[in-house]
Amino acid sequence: MKILFIHQNFPGQYKHLAPLLASRGHHCVALTIKVDKPINWNGVQVVPYTLPKRAAQNLHPWLVDLDTKVTRGDACYRAARTMKKNGYAPDLILAHHGWGESMFLRDVWPDARLAIYCELYHLADDQHLDFDPEFAKSDRGLQALRIRMKNINNHLHFPFADAGISPTRFQADTFPADFRDKITVSHDGIDTLTACPKPDVRLTIKGQVDVTRDDEVITFVNRNLEPYRGYHIFMRALPRLLRERPNARILIVGGDEVSYGAAPPKGQTWKQIFLDEVRDQIPDADMARVHFLGRIPYDQFLRLLQVSRVHVYLTYPFVLSWSLMESMSCGAAIVASDTTPVREVIRHDETGRLVDFFDGEALVDEVCALLEDEPARRRLGAAARDLMREKYDLQTICLPRQLDWISSVMDGAKV
Numbered sequence: 001m002k003i004l005f006i007h008q009n010f011p012g013q014y015k016h017l018a019p020l021l022a023s024r025g026h027h028c029v030a031l032t033i034k035v036d037k038p039i040n041w042n043g044v045q046v047v048p049y050t051l052p053k054r055a056a057q058n059l060h061p062w063l064v065d066l067d068t069k070v071t072r073g074d075a076c077y078r079a080a081r082t083m084k085k086n087g088y089a090p091d092l093i094l095a096h097h098g099w100g101e102s103m104f105l106r107d108v109w110p111d112a113r114l115a116i117y118c119e120l121y122h123l124a125d126d127q128h129l130d131f132d133p134e135f136a137k138s139d140r141g142l143q144a145l146r147i148r149m150k151n152i153n154n155h156l157h158f159p160f161a162d163a164g165i166s167p168t169r170f171q172a173d174t175f176p177a178d179f180r181d182k183i184t185v186s187h188d189g190i191d192t193l194t195a196c197p198k199p200d201v202r203l204t205i206k207g208q209v210d211v212t213r214d215d216e217v218i219t220f221v222n223r224n225l226e227p228y229r230g231y232h233i234f235m236r237a238l239p240r241l242l243r244e245r246p247n248a249r250i251l252i253v254g255g256d257e258v259s260y261g262a263a264p265p266k267g268q269t270w271k272q273i274f275l276d277e278v279r280d281q282i283p284d285a286d287m288a289r290v291h292f293l294g295r296i297p298y299d300q301f302l303r304l305l306q307v308s309r310v311h312v313y314l315t316y317p318f319v320l321s322w323s324l325m326e327s328m329s330c331g332a333a334i335v336a337s338d339t340t341p342v343r344e345v346i347r348h349d350e351t352g353r354l355v356d357f358f359d360g361e362a363l364v365d366e367v368c369a370l371l372e373d374e375p376a377r378r379r380l381g382a383a384a385r386d387l388m389r390e391k392y393d394l395q396t397i398c399l400p401r402q403l404d405w406i407s408s409v410m411d412g413a414k415v
Contacts, residue, residue: 001027001413001415002026002027002029002088002092003021003027003028003029003091003092003094004030004031004090004092004093004112005018005028005030005044006030006076006094006097007096007101007117008032008033008034008096008099008101009032009034010032010034010046011041013188014094015188016189016191016394017188018030018042019041020399020403021406021415022043022044023043024415026415028043028044028045029044029045029047029090030044030046031047031049031080031083032047032048032049033048033050033051033072033075047079049076049078049079051071052071054071061146062145062150063149065153066149066150066153069099069103069153072100072101073100073102073103073104076101076104076105077103077104077105077107080104080105080108084108084109089111091112091113092115093105094406095114095115095116095117096116096119097116097161098153102114102116102157103153106160113162113163113409114160114162115162115164115406117164117165117166118164118165118166118171118172118183119166119167119171120171120174121154121174121175122150122151123174124143124147124148128316128317128318129143129144129147131316131317131357132227132358134227134232135227135261135262154175158176158179162182163182163183163184163405165184165186165405166185167185167188168185168319168320168344170317170340170341170344171341184408186401186405187325187398188322188394188398189392189393189394189398189399189402190322190325190326190392191394192329192388192389192392192393192394193395194302195326195388196306196330196385197306197381198303199213201213201303201306201307202303203303205293205300208291208293209249209291211251213306213307213309215249215307216245216247216249216309216371217251217307218245218250218251218312218367219252219304219305219308219332220234220250220251220252220253220254220312221252221253221254221301221304221305221313221321221323222253222254223254223255223295224254224255225254225255225256225270225271226258227261227316228259228315228318229254229315229316229321230313230314230315230316231270231271231274231314233314233357233358233360234312234363235278236274236277236278236360237360237361238278238290239278239281239282240360240361240364241364242286242289243286244364245367245368246286248289248371249289250289250290251304251308252290252291252292252293253295253296253304254294255294255295256269256271256272256294260316260318301323302330305327306330308327309333309370309371309377310335310371310377311327311332311333312334312367313334313335313337314357314363315341315357316357317339318341320341320345324342324346325345325388325392327384328345328351328352328387329384329388329389331381331384332384333353333380333381333384334351334352334353334380334384335352335353335354335363335367335370336354336355337354337356338355338356338357339357345387345392346384350383351380352384353366353369353370403415
């Protein structure tokens, strides 16, 4: 088949699927803004498209998000028309539609099957919009309207998408019932052969940290350090955690940007705001045991998870982080927030320990309890890894399921 991938950060969620399809003889092309010139990546022809330069416009704030998506959709549409003019016609389009790029592709190729990656439908109920009262907006009614506008891109795709796929049940269930029936739940897959326990691991980051499994290491990982992933909760728990565990090393991974939610006040970062909030409660000697590592290469990230004695993961009811599942695959003992997406993989005292997202005292209690109980850490870590291998393994579970899904989208075509 001729398969076209649409993803602004290609390969993104198609990192494993696209090369597999190419290796099976399918003609795979990706259209993305991530590259400047055409390249071949693992058998996939990666074709660039560019966004137009536009003069600033005065837009209603609720329209800024849609304007960005329409701009991407327009640019992608123009690139697709050029591809069609040059004789290209895909049988199947696999698109992460979240940035609007695939919005008009059916107008170019009306006969192609279109399957979209359904990452999230934005909800305005209490669990989603007002989950964290500290950052709740003053006018809830207006926020609900803003969220409704944010979903326009989703609704523009529903009528002509043949199928959808979501990595977790939580994410699929955010979508409206009339489209949810088209969504297959299948995770992208965890490479459990690579993300695995390693008893003799050593993590060395020059000038910052040098630790092994003999050290008492507590880890906390975000793509960016921000409230959506519980950074403020963790930092407020940090002074007591350091007092309770005088030999612990705290390794914090994450950037200073914003992935989700509101931006911090201008000129500040969430990282610094919440560090400043607790810094006076932490003696210098204790602060020397806290290591902000920023963003680190993937090989170092895996060693960090492998060296972790207890891994902390907190999140709003939102997209589940790969880092949690990779830490489970590495056999880490985990203390996580008792929020809906987390409960899909963490069962309390079976594959980890769960605490109320806002309860920093309970967080410290559970971390300390696990640090004192090696048999419990081993039991929870082994069970967490078993779950990843049995239900989320990349090669044996997830990729075969995705291939079956594509076959169903193509009405039985073998992939």
